[in-house]
Amino acid sequence: MTSKITKALIMIAGILALSVGAGYGLLWANLPQLDGNVVIQGPEQPAHLDRDSLGTAVIRASSRTDAAFALGYAHGQDRFFQMDLLRRNAAGELAELFGEDALAIDKKHRFHQFRKRARLALAQLTDKQRTLLGQYARGVNTALDAQQVRSFEYLLSGTSPAPWQPEDSFLVIYSMYLDLQNGTVEREQVLERLRQAFGPQMTAFVTQTDPLQAALDNSHLPLTQIEIPPLDVPAVSLAAHQPIGEPKVYGSNNWAVTGQLTSSGHAMISNDMHLGLNVPVIWYRAQLNYPDHGQNIQVTGVSLPGTPTIVVGANGKIAWGFTNGYIDTADWVLLDDNTETVQVTETLKTPGNAVEYPVELSADGPVTRIGSARYALSWVAHQPYAVNLDLMALETASSVADGLATTRSTGIPVQNMLITDSQGNAAWRLTGAIPARAAPQQNPVTASAYPATLWEERAEQVPVVENPAHQRLWSANSRVVSAGDDARFGDGGYAIASRAVQIRDKLMARQQFNESDFFQMQLDNEAQFMARWQALLLSQLALHPQHFQDDIRYLKQWQRCACAESVGYTLTRAFRDRLLDTVFAPLQHLLSAEGLSLKPIKDNLEPAIWQLLKEEPASWLPAGEKDWATLLINVYTDAKEALFKRYSPDQKLAELNWGRVNTLAIQHPFAKTMPQLGWLLNMPEIQGFGGRYEPAVQTRAFGASERFVVQPGREDDGILTIPGGQSANPLSPFFRAGFDDYAFHRKTPLLPGNIQYRLTLIPQ
Secondary structure, three states: OHHHHHHHHHHHHHHHHHHHHHHHHHHHHHOOOOOEEEEEOOOOOOEEEEEOOOOOEEEEOOOHHHHHHHHHHHHHHHHHHHHHHHHHHHHOOOHHHHHHHHHHHHHHHHOOOHHHHHHHHHHHOOHHHHHHHHHHHHHHHHHHHHOOOOOHHHHHHOOOOOOOOHHHHHHHHHHHHHHHHHHHHHHHHHHHHHHHHHOHHHHHHHOOOOOOOOOOOOOOOOOOOOOOOOOOOOOOOOOOOOOOOOOOOOOOEEEEEOHHHOOOOOOEEEEEOEEEOEOOOOOEEEEEEEEEOOEEEEEEEEEOOOOOOEEEEEOOOEEEEEEEOOOOOEEEEEOOOOOOOEEEEEEEEEOOEEEEEEEEEEOOEEEEEEOOEEEEEEEHHHOHHHOOOHHHHHHHOOOHHHHHHHOOOOOOOOEEEEEEEOOOOEEEEEEOOOEOOOOOOOOOEEOOOOOHHHHOOEOOOOOEEEOOOOOEEEEOOOOOOOHHHHHHHOOOOOOOOHHHHHHHHHHHOOOOOOHHHHHHHHOOOEOOOOHHHHHHHHHHHOOOOOOOHHHHHHHHOOOOEOOOOOHHHHHHHHHHHHHHHHHOHHHHHHHHOOOOOOHHHOHHHHHHHHHHHHHOOHHHOOOOOOOHHHHHHHHHHHHHHHHHHHHOOOOOHHHHOHHHHOOEOOEOHHHHHOHHHHHHHOOOOEOOOOEOOOOOEOEOOEEEOOEEEEOOOOHHHOEEEOOOOOOOOOOOOOOOOOHHHHHOOOOOEOOOOOOOEEEEEEEO
């Protein structure tokens, strides 16, 4: 018997070894060619695709169209599956890869009909831009055709990659619209349902202006306190409340100083766009070298796989970066019974089936129901000017003035663009697709009062701040425009201004800056915003000093930072989150029954919750709570128990340190459903050091997608740190290259290092 078991175990081990060997063999066969010559159809002249030790794509071409072909070739070699997901996400075509489980997402996104819109946008391009986009797609497909074996994602899902189409690049941009602006759409949908159920006083109460404001002109919106509306719905007990859950995380920061505040006289910019982090990371390091009107262009930065442009970068004369603008770019239009609509049928495909999905359309946009009424969605993403390639003009701009002038019609989700130049100038402007309609509303409008033609034109007058008297500029997803311009551009769900306040104050505290100073500011995790929550919690626990002796000690030692060793920060954050969930549970209960949630406005509840804590209205107390003081203690106890259950079954407070609770785990999408692949596909987990309301924003799967600092003209001292490698193949030398610099807060050089590989693309 023993010998049979031994033989069986040996056989199983052999099968496993063969399976692992076969898996490695397939991954190895999928690795792209990095050296030598490739004779292909596409480029007009030979183009070089070099790579350094990080895998940075260094492209040298005789024209911008050949550079686009080579960049497409590099993206196709390293990131095709990521590109495929982005286009399918926007088009509502994920179920073709992932089956029926993805149909809900496909229906949600097919509502916008972005593939049809992408084709229309492609037809409107100039011949030059259409040719460039075609060459980019040709480069992608040439690399795809060169693969000996499909990438492992297709092998595991049993599917095949479809060729890249020029229109797909616009679908990638539409995916960014969904990521960056869909919160505005959902926010106003939620507010309308609350208005229907509780009246306009409730919506005014939950959207009060926050005292924290950091506009560039230091203007303040008035702080008119709204009377607390009585809550005349059944109370929900602590035990029965439905958690709102984590709201959408806001995190991008950028700031700049003019040359008067640097020793070189060059202006300097910092940009750290925060996004959801996956494997592979969203950005792709690239440097493009090509001639333009007699000038040799060298632009270095990050590209977005699926598009042929450098999104954030520097060209020796200027440097630029972005944060999401969050102005109001969407309205829900109330339709009456006489409104004419048409219905189209969309076909959603799965690997073995097809599902018909009806979409109702009106002159004002696609139609849905909110409560008992019909509404059309007017959203700037639906307009023809929402997508184009005009962002590429920054690659050849020679000054701040030039960059501002050539990007007036850029087709991207509206951004806070900061731009600096080697002459010492710095400027901010809202850049991207902004509708001409004035006085945006957070409440629905009627079609007769708000004609669709107001959406069909792009805004001409957009505010600009250039070389301000104090020589400093900043943005962090909160309101940047003046109080006067706020009525014109509206609030699409601004972030709490805590990050902007900290950035502004640190900029004002010094008169000289260098790259290291800016890099350290990107890592700022001082918990200024959470300080009053820590003080509130400490004051409540101090009423029961014996029972909460250890808790009080950790709260007092919290270090006022979202840092790895702080237990007090963990306790404070958990207390705040649970209190919001508990107090606003009746609203969440109503919304969740209809597939909605308070998530899009959860952070906007900050002024309202403090007003409730001050006035302590009895109608807002959860069922079974005798007073607000008792409620606070019970909420804290529940929050701590939930932390223990997840992170410390032995109920040790020391194990609730923030670094453990907020561990950054950057995962491959396949590893989330097949954890056994995590060792191969995921980045190493690292201790969390930032929070939600500090400049160093980080959650378990969200953080700085790049850390970029540069003085244009001094790129040798520039910084570009990215939380992952260039290649999506885990056997590539570039799979995790650069991640350690990110994890341990080291500065990765912006410019490419010594060339390790050279591939020459020779036209056939």
